[in-house]
Amino acid sequence: MKDLLIRAVSGALYISLLLGSLFWSKIAFLIVVFVFGVLVSLEFCRLSKFAVWIGIPVLGLLAGLLHWVVPSVIDPTLIVSANILANLALLPWLFKAEAKLNDWQRKLAFVGYLCLGIASLSLLPLDNDVFNYKVVIAVLCMLWANDTFAYLVGRTIGKTKLMERVSPKKTVEGFLGGAVGGLAIGYAAHMIYGVYGLTNWMILAIIVVIFGTLGDLVQSKMKRQAGVKDSGVIMPGHGGIYDRMDSLIYAAPFVYIFLILNCYVS
Template identity: 45%
Template sequence: MKTRAITGFFFIIVMLASVLLGPIVFGVFFLALSLLCLHEFYGLNIKSGISVNRRSGFVNAILIYAFFALIVYQQQSAHIEYGFIFLLTLSMSSVFIFELFKISVAPLTNIAYTILGLVFVTVPFTFFNALAFIGQGYNFHIPLAFLLMLWANDTGAYLVGMSIGRHKLFERHSPKKTWEGFIGGVAISAGVGLIISRYYTELSWNHWVIMAVLIGTFGTLGDLVESMFKRSINIKDSGGILPGHGGLLDRFDGFLMAAPIVYTYLYFILNA
């Protein structure tokens, strides 16, 4: 428990610092996190017997992240944009072409899981990066609030579930999760959203609360999806990079599904 607490403390400090230190540190840090999560995802698939193409996956992940980062930074020229589109078409084609030179009993499965890693891991990080630029220029308020509400939901769900949890939420994939924990986590996250609305006025209080509900709901679904994936290959933790916490995928499972949903919601309400 002591190791878990120390790791969690330093992890939160590093995450907060990455958001507060400006757009370059923010973008590079979350690109690095996305690659580490992708590394874990591919590693789990390799353990289960699927021969994913890591090299092509990492190249495509960097190009996808960089391409959308240039768009949201609003600093790209048409030539750079067209150049990235050209590079992306070549790099995505390489996922298929390289499989021609491998001896494999299930080449399409290898291709599918290589691309799935990009969709499941890389794309959500590009949406989270875009949250900081959803207004005019770089603004750390929304990604910081997102992280605070996500952590509040996780902590609230754990504490309420441990205290009064009785009714299983989705026992087949996560035996410890309960409806009481889920509702408690969402409620505490919404409370944090209300507090944030007093200090960050980019959004009205009701939008912060809706954002918290989306994070709590889709964060829980993301957690369940990752649990389903790990159980399907008989793995307990996605990795061991965080002592006492497992792997990075274990810490970002809720983040992966919540980030695209929250960005989409904010994009439409701010551009309505």
């Protein structure tokens, strides 16, 4: 009971910081995402044996470029697209059981998948440079509903393993349960916000569920190859901040591109 309470409190604090910063202002959200990004980067560096003294400055440089330099020179969508390519490049490694990242692949993964993923996340609330937090709140709720329903359904009736060599506890039944949870939030968002159309919300929910699950699996394989259960200890009952943000970081660029192509332009 005590462990459950600790888990609930640390999870509530994490959610409160993210949602609270979104409600507060653009700058508050950027600060929270950057601080979380630094913590995630530290944990990633430990998992992948990547030099921290290189990793954190690279993250800071990319964040600064993306928000203050790049927009005046090129469309940030091109940077987000590079993030998507890096994420997709990880899939052969993920699905090949014995595959390991070599030194160069780890460096490219840190920059292209992790740093650009955090940067893509920071761009999500920006609609033509106007801070629009409502869709991001819906995306966060989709991810959390996916995680919660996947856990509950998988624990209750899960039998068919999803990717046993990567994450032994994940099941196909849990994945489908998570998808139902994500779609339910998509429907609720459509009813509450009344914009973008139901079809767009359903497609967005599917994107969040699929790529959020892939992000979770990518991190699970990294932990398995590093021989650790959690990425860190900063969140009692959960592990590390990377354990909580893996799905969000991986899904962020796909969500951003979809919103640009199908929602913000409508």
